Amino acid sequence: MSRSRAVGLLLGFAADRLLGDPRRGHPVAAFGRVARGLEHRLHGDSRLRGTVHTAVLVGGCAGIGVAVEHATGGRPLLHAAATAAATWTVLGGRTLEREALAVHDLLAADDLPAARQRLTHLVGRDPTGLPADEVARAVVESVAENTSDAVTVPLVWGAVGGVPGLLAHRAANTLDAMVGHRTARYERFGWASARLDDVLGLPGSRYAALCVLAAAPSRAGEAWRAWRRDAAAHPSPNAGVVEASFAGSLGVTLGGTNRYGDRVEHRPVLGSGRPVRPGDVPRATALARRVDRLAAVVAAGAVGAAGAVVCLRTRRGASWGTRPLPGRRLRERAPG
Template sequence: MAPTAHAPAATVGTLAGAITPTVGALAGAAAPAAVRTLTHATTSTAQALASLIRAAAPAPAPSGPRTPTPAARSLARAAEVALTAAATWSVIGGTSLCREALTIQDALAAGELDAARRRLPHLCGRDPQALDGQQIARAVVESVAENTSDAVVGALLWGALGGVPGLVGFRAVNTLDAMVGHRSPRYRRFGWASARLDDVAGWPGARLTAALAVLAGPDPRGALRAWRADGAAHPSPNAGPVEASFAGALGVRLGGTLAYGGRVEHRPVLNAAGRPVETGDIARAARLSRRVAVLALATAVAARPVLRGAGPTARRRLAAAVLLGAAGAARTGLRRGARSAGEGPAVRPRAAGSARVRPLAAGEDRP
């Protein structure tokens, strides 16, 4: 409890009560009259001093909440901005994503296929030794597309919805899926739960990424057409729309035959009318990723004040809409996973833009 203005008076009274027995003990029984006289004088003096302090002290302040001063509000706002900036810098992985992609492109352009194979695990979990130059380029473009959603747009969207907890929480879910979201005896249950949670958390960001790729890409009609035609064919409910939209925007063909852990898988082709991916398409995909990131940042910055000022009813409706769509994505992922389990283990590539992907062990697979 905070001290009041009457605390000095109470302190003096307590001090007087403590002095009285002390003086008596020091004087002893030899001079009882002197002790009584000294005790009476001390007590009278303390009481008089306490009365003077009570009369001079101001009235106690009310016990209600204090109104922060303008300086305190400014300091709190500055601290909030600094914390948000630090969290955003640590969570967003767009810069490292494009840097890794362009490093692989430089290696391919120089004819250094072995160097490109060594760098590929920084982006995805495919078996690089089974890929030629064109297949490596296609893998990089697909990884840039998917991680634009995972490492940039999804994080910004959840940051706009939930602030710093939304940023950090989304990144934790995405990283957990990248580390243990594998269908294997070791991660059978924990990995399954991580993968499904990532499906739910990544659903709104994937749709926003696909929409922004339509707006920012060199071929908006092609991006929209590929998204609508092929987005649902991908085993991942979130990677499909993003990769299809990027494929249509860039005019290339993605999907098809993949190699994971020494095993070959045949996936649906995205934007079948496009041409095969070339080495130079990696830089085009990186430029598109940057444009999408800028649009996503502008969207998040514009939406954050609106979401913070929205009433409880509007926020509940928005949360219900997001959860409803995410639940549908998770159910779709479960259904596709069941079909894949019957046809053979399906691979769900997962790469975090700012973190390396753990290589798959023998017999492991990403759900």
């Protein structure tokens, strides 16, 4: 199963790079509709209600994944196909790149109003009145954060937990985007979704930052210093790590003032380079693409290697168990 899981992760990653997200009928959109319907029934200014909401939805997706693993167990080709389909469903690296470059193209064409509008496909901040450099900063920050959320973190959970891990993480991450906001409606109800997404993102965000170091070795020192120096000041325990490493690798400064409706956040400065310019968007997407490929290959390779070690140990154990003990054959042949 480990070998078919590794193959499935690579095939699903390749499908995302080639095809991106389907324009219609995306399973994540269907999950969002189910989550919204359940929210209408359960919502209240209560952490308990929010925890139930999260547990039902994330647990349900994990249960579907367990059923898929059980149904395809023992059939490597079918298991690899199911893992590939789940991986393609939850990854979003190609679509992230397309959206980022679409904003860049509008900035390059000096169509700032259209670039601001297109930016809303990537971030939740209010783009009204943002100059071109601030639009570009928002895009680079989104590329960095979502390289972790939409690629490296699901790859980690896919490697560790197979289809259940892939689906459970995507459910938690989607719920965080839907209800994990510090607003009057979701301050308490969305608490469980936000905390669960933080916990699930811890290993994958660090993995993303390590992949940034490896994907751009000539800038690894600056990326490492920005990570160690600046990441902890970010309000997110995961976004800060990957955004800081991207800032150091690209030689730019991220962070600043962001407006979310009536709420204003002053994010800490990440990196020690110059401010972001529109031309940095293609550089950020190119770095993200290298990180994605490296993360997929290493994750699949780790799964395959772990499976090979387990298989080797199992065979050795079986061989030892059937090998006659010293002197046993002689005793058996001795006359009674």
